Structure formats: structure tokens, C-alpha cells
Amino acid sequence: MSRKIWLDGQIVDEADAKISVFDHGILYGDGIFEGIRFYEGRVFRLNEHIERLFLSAKALLLKMPWSFDEVCEATLEAIRANGLRDGYIRLVVTRGVGDLGLNPYLCPKPSMFIIASGITLYPEEFYEKGLEVVTCSTRRPTPASLSPQVKSLNYLNNVMAKIEALKAGAKEGLMLNEQGYVAECTGDNVFIVKKGEVVTPPVSDGSLDGITRQVIFDLCADLGIPIREASLTRYDIYTADESFLTGTAAETIPLVKLDEREVGDGKPGPVSLKLIEAFRHLVRSEGTEIGL
Numbered sequence: 001m002s003r004k005i006w007l008d009g010q011i012v013d014e015a016d017a018k019i020s021v022f023d024h025g026i027l028y029g030d031g032i033f034e035g036i037r038f039y040e041g042r043v044f045r046l047n048e049h050i051e052r053l054f055l056s057a058k059a060l061l062l063k064m065p066w067s068f069d070e071v072c073e074a075t076l077e078a079i080r081a082n083g084l085r086d087g088y089i090r091l092v093v094t095r096g097v098g099d100l101g102l103n104p105y106l107c108p109k110p111s112m113f114i115i116a117s118g119i120t121l122y123p124e125e126f127y128e129k130g131l132e133v134v135t136c137s138t139r140r141p142t143p144a145s146l147s148p149q150v151k152s153l154n155y156l157n158n159v160m161a162k163i164e165a166l167k168a169g170a171k172e173g174l175m176l177n178e179q180g181y182v183a184e185c186t187g188d189n190v191f192i193v194k195k196g197e198v199v200t201p202p203v204s205d206g207s208l209d210g211i212t213r214q215v216i217f218d219l220c221a222d223l224g225i226p227i228r229e230a231s232l233t234r235y236d237i238y239t240a241d242e243s244f245l246t247g248t249a250a251e252t253i254p255l256v257k258l259d260e261r262e263v264g265d266g267k268p269g270p271v272s273l274k275l276i277e278a279f280r281h282l283v284r285s286e287g288t289e290i291g292l
């Protein structure tokens with residue numbers, strides 16, 4: 001079945017959802033995106049995602065031609081147009097059509113499109129058995145070049161790291177910052193569990209301030225599990241009792257092996273499993289009604 005796409009205020013068929021080759025999103029990766037999930041007819045943490053989108057836009061001096069409420073409504077409309085109750089949304093804003101040459105001021109109006117679709121990043125067995133991860137030599141760029149908080153259309157560092165991981169036979173790659181501290185994986189935040197305590201690197205070590213990451217802080221508070229931020233090295237993951245990754249696409253998934261070292265006993269640990277269960281319950285018990 002052909003998907004319906006929200007494109008600059010109109011719902012169009014997938015085959016007709018086209019943007020110009022002169023769009024600076026294509027020419028220079030000049031644009032931003034969000035990935036959002038909806039479960040059982042409700043969009044999970046919609047406001048947080050749209051807030052992050054507006055912050056990314058602000059950082060790039062990209063003036064959104066739609067208000068916060070309009071973007072939220074457009075997101076819901078894109079889902080409704082496809083009659084979906086469960087799935088994934090890719091919301092993209094580009095700088096818009098301009099001339100050749102970097103100058104963004106020659107692009108009069110940004111473009112926005114919204115794809116609502118299904119997504120399966122990893123087969124279910126990986127949520128039960130856990131993922132094997134390798135460290136990539138591609139580093140997460142320093143905030144001195146582009147802040148990792150900007151969810152930009154420039155994901156080449158992460159794509160390079162993902163290629164390294166896949167070539168090494170792993171599903172995910174661990175990315176370090178320039179100092180060699182753990183930043184994140186190519187599309188997920190990283191956590192460890194040590195002596196009953198959950199630890200994740202501060203976002204200043206080079207990770208995106210993930211919305212699923214924040215959910216883990218909320219769930220730990222609810223469940224009475226201690227959690228804190230601390231810089232991590234690979235050694236900390238090798239010697240942790242447990243580890244897991246979080247992201248909108250991946251959700252919460254155990255990391256059971258890093259660079260051939262088993263984390264803990266190489267099986268998803270009890271704290272990770274408890275958080276995965278609580279996460280799955282939470283995403284199905286709150287959210288913005290799609291209104292189908």
C-alpha cells in the first residue's frame with residue numbers, strides 16, 4: 001500500500017512526495033529531523049520531540065514557518081492519513097530551495113515533510129538475547145564543530161561508524177569522543193549497570209540528549225533504582241554488570257558484548273530487563289491521542 005506523506009501542508013502519495021535537487025537539505029545536509037514513535041493510537045513524548053526540533057532549528061538559524069502547535073498537528077495528520085495506530089514518524093525540515101553555494105539566506109522558505117511508517121530496527125530476538133557491539137574508530141565530532149544536540153541532516157559520522165560496525169559483524173557501533181570517553185552508539189544512548197546503580201555519560205561527553213534517555217531517568221526514579229551521570233571509558237562497559245542502549249528507533253535494548261568482552265555474564269541482566277519491561281508498559285500508557 002502506498003504511504004501518504006505530509007509535505008509542506010499537503011497530504012500527497014508517496015510517489016508524488018518530491019523535493020527539489022536545489023533543496024539545501026540535499027545539497028549541504030542543511031536541515032534537521034526528528035524520529036518519533038506512536039503506540040496504540042498515542043504519540044509518545046510528542047512535545048519533547050517537537051521542542052527538540054525547534055531547538056535544533058534555532059541553533060541553525062533556521063526559521064520554522066510553522067508554529068509549535070502546527071507542527072504537532074501536522075504530525076498527527078500524517079499518522080491519521082495512513083490509518084496507523086503503531087509506528088514511527090520521521091519529521092524532516094530542510095533549509096529549502098536555494099541556489100548553488102552555501103548561503104542559506106538565498107533559501108526563502110524551509111520545507112517540511114513527515115513520513116509515518118512502520119519500523120523494526122532489530123528483530124525481537126535481540127531484545128531477548130542482547131546486542132553485540134564493537135567500538136568504532138570514527139569519533140563523535142567535538143561540540144566545537146557541531147553540537148551533538150543538533151539533530152541535523154549531517155549524519156555522516158554516524159553512518160561511517162555504522163559501516164565499521166556492520167563490517168565487523170556487529171549490529172551497533174560504540175562511538176567515543178575525541179578524548180576517548182564513551183559518547184554514544186550511532187543512534188542510541190549508552191547505559192551501564194554496576195552494583196545496582198545505573199550510570200550514563202553526561203551529554204557533554206558528546207551524546208545527543210536522547211528523549212528515551214530521559215525516560216530511563218524517569219523510570220529509575222519511579223522504580224527506586226539509583227541513577228547518575230559519569231564519564232565512562234570502554235573499560236567501564238567491559239567490566240559492568242549490565243549494559244543497555246536507548247533510542248526512539250531501538251527503544252531499550254540490552255548490550256551483552258563489547259569488543260568480544262561479555263558484559264556481565266553475556267546475558268541481559270535483571271535491571272535492564274526490569275527497565276525494558278517498564279519502558280514497554282509506559283509507552284503504551286501515555287501519549288498524545290492521534291484521534292483516528
Ligand code: PXG
Binds near residue numbers: 184185187211213
Ligand atoms: N544518539 C543519536 C546520535 C541519535 O540519533 C539517539 C542518540 C537517541 O535519542 P532519542 O531521542 O531517540 O532517544 C539518537 C536518535 C534510526 C534512528 O533510523 C535513530 C534515532 C532516531 C530516529 C531514527 O536509526 N536516533
